[in-house]
Amino acid sequence: MGLRIPVKLKHNDKEVEVNALLNTGFETDEPVVALPLTIASQLNLTPGEKRFYLGPGALVGEVYLAGEVTITVKVGESERSIKAYAVIEPREEEIILSDRAIAELGIVVDLKHMKWWLV
Template sequence: MSMAVRVRLRVKSRVSQQVIEVSALVNSGFEAESPQILIPISVAKQISLYPPPITSSIMEVGTAGGPSRVFLVRDALDVWVLTNDREVGPKLSDAIISLIEEEVLISDKLAEELGLVLLAIGSGKWRFFDDPPDKIRYSEKPQYW
C-alpha cells in the first residue's frame, strides 16, 4: 500500500495557548523561507487562530489545483513531533491558514527543524536525524479536516 510520510504533531497556538494533536503530511514540495505549517480552517478555529489575528497577512500560494489565497500568521505556533518513544520540539513556526486544504502540511524548513529524515516516501518510512541509522519509523494515518 502506498502512503506518504505523516507524523503526529502537537501544535500550540502562541495567541490562545490552545493545543491540538494532529497527523501532518511532511511535504518536501512545500518550500518556505521559514518553518511553516499549513492548517485547514477547521484546525485554525480549534486553536482560536480563525478569524486570523489582525497581525496576519493574506498571500497567494501556488498549489496543484492552481493559485490559492491563504492567511499567514508569523511566529504563531509551537510545534512538537510525537512518537511512541520520544517528543521533539517545541519549534517555532508560522501558521498558514487554508480555506481549501483538508490536511495539515509541514514545510521543508519545519521538517528540517524537527529533524525529520524521509527514508522511503512511497512506503511512509522515516526517522529522526539523530536516530540510529538502522531505526525506521512509520507513517501515521492521514487525518482529514
C-alpha cells in the same frame, strides 16, 4: 501517497494532536505549517492578511497569515519542538508541514518504505 505523522500543535493555551502531511515540495524559507480552518479555529487562530502563492504549473493559491504555533513531534523517548508560522488554507483539509519545518524538526523521510525518524 503521502506520509503523515502525529504532531502536537500549540498556540497560547490551546493544543491539538493531529496527523500532519510531510510535504517536501512545500518549500519555504522559514518553518511553516498550513492549517485547515477547522484546526486553526481549535487553536484560536484567526485569518489575518491574505497572501497569494504559486504552486505547480499555473496554480495560484491563497492563504491567510495566522501567527506562530509550536509544533512538537515525538518518537519513543525522543521529542522535538519548533516554532513555526501558521497559515490558514481555506480549501485544505489536512495539516501540512513545509520542507523547512520538516528539516528543523530533524525528521528524515523514507517514502519508499513509508517510514520516518528523528535525527
